[in-house]
Amino acid sequence: MKKTVLKSQLRGLALVVALGAGLLFSDGSVLPLVSAQNLPTLGDTGREDLSPVMERRMGEEIMRSLRQDPDYLDDEPVLEYLNDFGSKLLEVHQEARGEMNYDFFFFAVRDPVLNAFALPGGFIGVHSALILTAQNESELAAVLSHEIGHVAQRHIARMIGSQRQDMLIPIAALIVAALAMHSNPDVAMGVAMGGEGIAIQRQLDFSQSAEREADRVGLQIMRDGGFDPSGMVAFFKRMQTASRGYSDTMPAFLRTHPLTTERIADIQSRIQADKFKTHVDNPDFQLLRARVQVLQDASGQGFVDAKAVFEDQLAHAALVRQPNPSAYYGLAFIAYKQADFITAQVYLDKARKAGQQNSFFYTSLAMDILLASQQPVAALKEAGRGLTEFPLSRGISRQYADALIANKRVDDAITYLRDQTLLYRKDAGLQQQLAKAYALAGKQALQHLTLAESYALTGAVSPALDQLNIARRSPDATFYDLAVIDARERELQDRWKDEQTEKNKQSL
Ligand SMILES: [Zn+2]
Incomplete structure (x- = not known):
């Protein structure tokens, strides 16, 4: 309980740009504290903005903690859909990446409140409820584009930069706050929003x-991306209606920054001159929603509820004589989660039959089922087909490596993963998978060297240096490995020094 109150008190420090609402995490459990001693202090009066380097650093730091939160949806197909979708939006608005040319990262968190948020440095989160409420891709595009808008206009950097000297807020506190906000109704708002919290929140709230x-x-962005701009009005109206339901337990941010009717009218007037545009949705959008429907509640009851939703959808589909592949897909996913692989396969076959085209959602689930039910040969076959059909799918290429390993072809998996790391140099997850493959092959030096790379890619320089040290002491380290380790160590140490200098500049 005490922890909950602490988290809620910190809620006022929210360093998040939300859709006119607060960022709420419904975990109520772990509060992953970050390495506070390594973090700079905010409140530089000398400069206007937080530098892009520092902004990204902060974003990475928050993400490292967030990824450990049980409500972070660490689900490959969901992440793949969101990031493909997000990069399509960014394609038409490259300048949003800013002078640092940020790689944006889109992700989802388990949360029943309709919301989305942008963290510093181009990390954009969406709540599961938002994905389930959006009725089409244009509505989802509306939300993500709005958040991209905040990043593009450097709202976060400017907000932090405008802090007064007497309001020095350690970044650690901000990170804790960003993680802490959650809509636990049994916490009285009076306690949650103590005086100081409100004062700080006012400083950090985004202006209308x-x-x-x-x-x-x-x-x-929506217009240029070929989406239906009226999706923005439609979705904001949905949010407005939903926020009425939050009543007294509604977070302060939502109460002080409601999605005003004027704001919606403003958008409406902007799109009046637009020609009516219909956007044909990718069928993957419905598969995404089905998957999130299952993932949003990991309890046994959650599966029962999701099953009822899909069965309803199928009954309706039968009535109107329209196939509903995503409902079958949802049922297949539930059965897989319950380790009923035979039923999962039956529903997946039905989904594929009902669907007009194949999807990486199907292939990915097919692989999961085959691997979990100990059918490595069939899994490898499916993976091969998947790679041909979805050559750009990172998830499927990862599963392909898993299938190689399941077939006891660890060396092939290593060769394949190494090639992948050359293609996708910034993919930390890929490095982690490669490190695991090295471990299976008993190659210790390479295992730790690769782990160091994965840490370095998420901005965790100090753990990366630790891994390099372990790699150096590994009995199988060759002269060549040692040379690579030394070179990487120098690079990372330089980076570490640069960051310290930057931090000092920032907090002077
Ligand atoms: Zn906003």
């Missing part, structure tokens, strides 16, 4: 003009 600016940029 920032919200409008994000709406404006977001709308432009």
Whole structure:
């Protein structure tokens, strides 16, 4: 209980740009504390903005903690869909990446409140409820474009930069706050929003003009991306209706920054001149929603509820004589989660038959079922087909490596993964998978060297240096390995020094 109150008190420090609402995590459990001693202090009066380097650093730091939160949806197909979708939006608005050319990262968190948020440095999160409520891709595009708008306009950096000297807020506190906000109804708001919290929150709240600016940029991104701009109005209206339901337990941010009717009217007037545009959704969108429907509640009851939803959908589909592949897919996914692989396969076959086209969602689940039910040969076959059909799917290429390993072809898996790391140099997950493959092959030096790379890619320089040290002491380290280790160590140490200098500049 005490922890909950602490988290809620910190809620006021929210360093998140939300869709006119607060970021809420419904974990209520672990509060992953970050390495506070390594973090700089905010409150530099000398400069206007947080530097892009520091902004990214902060974002990475928050993400490292967030990834350990049980409500972070660490689900390959969901992440793949969101990031493909997000990069399509960014394609038409490259300048949103800013001077640092940020790699944006889109992710989902388990949360029943309709919301989305942007963290510093181009990390954009969506709540599971939002994905389930969005009725089409244009509505999802509206939300993500708005958040991209906040990043593009550097709202976070400017907000932090504008802190007064007497409001020095350690970044650690901000990170804790960003993670802490959650909609636990048994916490009285009076306690949650103690005086100091409110004062700090006012400092950090986004102004209505920032919200409008994000709406404006977001709308432009939607138009250029070929989405139906009226999706923004439709979705904001949905949010407005939903926020009435939050009543007294509603987070302060939502109460002080409601999605005003004027804001919606403003968007409406902007799109009046637009020609009516229909956007044909990718069928994957419905598969995404089915998957999130299952993932949003990992309890046994959650599966029962999700099953009822899909059965309802199928009954309706039969009535109107329209196939509903995503409902079958949802049932297949539940059966897989319950380790009933035979039923899972039956439903997956039905989904594929009902669907007009194949999807990486199907292939990925097929692989999961085959691997979990100890059918390595069939899994490898499926993976081969999947790679041909979805050559750009990172998830399927990862499963392909898993299938190689399941077939006791560890060396082939290593060769394949090494090639992949050359293609996708910034993919930390890939490095982790390669490290595991090295471990299976008993190659210790390479295992730790690769782990070091994976840490370095998420901005964790100090753990990366630790791994290099372990790699150096590994009995199988060759002269060549040692040379690579030394070179990497020097690079990382330089980076570490640069960051310290930057931090000192920032907190002077
Ligand atoms: Zn916003």
